[in-house]
Amino acid sequence: MNSKVIIIGSGPAGLTAAIYASRANLNPIVFEGDQPGGQLTITTDVENYPGFPEGVLGPELMDLFRKQAVRFGAECYFKYVSKVELHEKPFKVWVGDEQYEADTIIISTGASARLLGLESENKLMGHGVSTCATCDGFFYKEKHVIIVGGGDSAMEEAIFLTKFAKRVSVIHRRDELRASKIMQERVFNNPKIDIVWNAVVVDIEGTQEDGVKAVILRDTLSLETRKFACDGVFLAIGHSPNTSVFSGMLEMDKQGYIIIKNGSTKTSVEGVFAAGDVADHVYRQAITAAGSGCMAAIDAERYLQS
Numbered sequence: 001m002n003s004k005v006i007i008i009g010s011g012p013a014g015l016t017a018a019i020y021a022s023r024a025n026l027n028p029i030v031f032e033g034d035q036p037g038g039q040l041t042i043t044t045d046v047e048n049y050p051g052f053p054e055g056v057l058g059p060e061l062m063d064l065f066r067k068q069a070v071r072f073g074a075e076c077y078f079k080y081v082s083k084v085e086l087h088e089k090p091f092k093v094w095v096g097d098e099q100y101e102a103d104t105i106i107i108s109t110g111a112s113a114r115l116l117g118l119e120s121e122n123k124l125m126g127h128g129v130s131t132c133a134t135c136d137g138f139f140y141k142e143k144h145v146i147i148v149g150g151g152d153s154a155m156e157e158a159i160f161l162t163k164f165a166k167r168v169s170v171i172h173r174r175d176e177l178r179a180s181k182i183m184q185e186r187v188f189n190n191p192k193i194d195i196v197w198n199a200v201v202v203d204i205e206g207t208q209e210d211g212v213k214a215v216i217l218r219d220t221l222s223l224e225t226r227k228f229a230c231d232g233v234f235l236a237i238g239h240s241p242n243t244s245v246f247s248g249m250l251e252m253d254k255q256g257y258i259i260i261k262n263g264s265t266k267t268s269v270e271g272v273f274a275a276g277d278v279a280d281h282v283y284r285q286a287i288t289a290a291g292s293g294c295m296a297a298i299d300a301e302r303y304l305q306s
Helices: 012-023 038-042 058-071 119-124 133-140 152-161 181-188 286-305
Strands: 002-008 029-031 075-077 083-085 091-095 098-107 111-113 144-148 167-171 193-196 199-207 211-219 225-229 232-235 239-241 272-274
Touching: 002 012, 002 091, 002 286, 012 029, 012 038, 012 058, 012 098, 012 286, 038 058, 038 111, 058 075, 098 286, 119 199, 119 232, 133 152, 133 232, 144 152, 152 167, 152 181, 167 199, 181 193, 211 232, 272 286
Parallel strands: 002 029, 002 098, 029 075, 098 272, 144 167, 144 232, 167 193
Antiparallel strands: 083 091, 091 098, 111 239, 199 211, 211 225
16 A cells, blocks of 8 residues: 555644645555554643643644544554665555555654653553643642652753742752753752652552652662652653664664754655654654644655655
8 A cells, every 4th residue: 555645653743744744635644653642642731732721631632633634634543653664665664464655754753751660650640740840830839749850851840840839859869960060050059949869769659539649769778768748740761762663774863863954854764754752852842743743744745746
């Protein structure tokens, strides 16, 4: 089965690309992957997406994106791409045993926030546990929250959270931060932030109805555990781009993010484009992902015309 455009991934980037590609009569096929709608489906309220003054639920927003793409002719399949072949045209894409061919491919497989790997973390994700301070900080006015991490993005999120929370505790597994000196100084000088050194979160207590009540911390030196009361847990231990299926075929940076040519969505392979968090470790917002999805569709359309 040959298609002009195959879009791999279905967050804001992939579905916006699908809207634009459909309207250009390219009849795109979208493989939604194992998390249709992307990271927004594990976010409850989205309050910073333009056009929704009252806010909107993450899954609901993605459902609107999908309906709009389908209305213009995109075909969306709840299927996971297991293999691709990019060294000759048409490009080949496999979903299990099914093979598809495409003249262009838009990669919008996103990134996944690294998690602690706790059962309680999965249960409470979106109910007091979050991987995005800019998305969810607002819901913690005058509360005590913890942030897990020690790098620049953890420090940025800790500082951001002080706009709302009355106290922010940074939980770090070592006795010094990885963050740059300037970020460390800002954190040390902020009266709302305290740091718990040499500690890891081994469990989170709470319910989906009432949210988080406490975490269990283990001291990395003495190995003793203790209960630490808090109202929310923010994880800032990094993101991993979902690029393993393209490994060895496209130019990537050392973290595995796809490298795109300045000012476009072109990858190192002509006819293959990348949009959203899979190529962006700086902004990582729904609106920037959607914008780059639009760019990728326009880049693909121009490539096909030429």
